Amino acid sequence: MTNEFIYILMVCLFMGGLAVLGILIGRTIKDPDDWVAANQSLGIIPLSGTYFATIVSATSIVSYTGYYYLNGWPGMWNFGGTLMTSFIATLWVAKRMRSFGDTTMPEYIRRRFGRPHSLIACLIILVGSITLLSAQITACVVVISAIVDWSPVFTSFLVLVIFVVFTAMGGMKAVAWTDTICAYTIIIGVWAMAINFLMKLGGFGAMMDGLHELNPGYVSAFSEAITPLTALGWLATWGICNFGAPQFVGRFLSATTPESAQKSQAVTALMLGLFIIPLLIVGLAGRLILPGVEAQDLVFNSLVTQTVHPVLGGLMFASVIAAIISTADSLLLLASTTFTRDIWKEFIDQNMSSQKELNMSRVATVLLGILGVLLTFMQSDVIQSIHAKAVTLMGSSMAMLVLIGAFNKKITSKGAMASMIVGFIVANIWYALGQPFGISPALSGPLSAGITMLIVSSFTEPMSKEQLAPFFPETLDE
Structure with missing residues (x-):
């Protein structure tokens, strides 16, 4: 078997498994609240898993690996704000937001401030989530194109079918549990590659010595390009902005209790730490194992295809696909929920029956998913x-x-x-x-x-x- 065959086999098995799981979970959905927020039944494990997987997109694996490869240890600050978000949420925000009893962020905004505020928020969310969705589909096409010669159109619609199926059928419950599987696939994949690289170099100390010899700036806390002011900006920026992203805040609202929402964020912070440490090692060690890659977004594919066993490479590609799908399904769920519940039901048809709302949500999921794919071809x-x-x-x-x-x-x-x-x-x-x-x-x-x-x-x-x-x-x- 060729390396490419192993890569695509593992990726297709993984994607197919997610679709089957989503269909099975979809059979348990009874009403719109179950579809939108899993009837606020998510415990700590699925809640932390889906939050983690939604944050860790294709950018977090593919682009950040290249960023650490090119910048060394100072690059670690770019993830600080994301960790800060979970820290703040653990202490204050998650528990309080869940205590209000809302199921979506626009619902909270409407009840707290008013209907006009909610409508403006809905429009911003709808545009933002669909365009971000198209970015994830584009990233998936790029990754799959690196391992198999499929047309971008075919690849886009294949990816669309996979995550639209389990999102439309199972809603938040399917998204949460498939995201949790994706989360642990991502963590296992990056740790496997990090350990493999450290073994090749002779351990962590040998890696640090090699980096220092190559460039002392690679083992410093800051550099000319990444100053303390830059680091502070990252901490403040993503530590604040993530609380305006409903694909993240919505996870707090799906918890079984306010306490579960709070504890899930503590677990998420731990999971983010378990992800970023090996990813740093992959980027840093990759600089020594395969020097000379200058384009940031080519680093990951180059390391996977040229330096590790194809089975491990297949696991890493599956990890990237997991990151993409877990972010894309959350964005798709957000867009369809915003359109159906927060716009149509609230402002157009307030007497909509539960069954009609559920059916409309599923139809909206399919149509908005297609729109996201079409946007990937509009430059x-x-x-x-x-x-x-x-x-x-x-x-x-x-x-x-x-x-x-x-x-x-x-x-x-x-x-x-x-x-x-x-x-x-x-x-x-x-x-x-x-x-x-x-x-x-x-x-x-x-x-x-x-x-x-x-x-x-x-x-x-x-x-x-x-x-x-x-x-x-x-x-x-x-």
């Missing part, structure tokens, strides 16, 4: 621009509604609206200006949104006790 500047900004714009618009709005009862409806508008506009202006002073729009956007929220709220009429009671019960006693 217009508009699509590329929206895609690049999607996460930042969601974070700039909505992160403060969670980080401040869920904890501060003095935040008013007008303050929240001003915050969403200002955060969105500032992030776009910051992009247009070319990120002045090297500061990311993902920092300037949420920061301006938070300041605006506090200032406007202090000068506008407070919300009534009845409006605040579901979130701040103590207001009824004041």
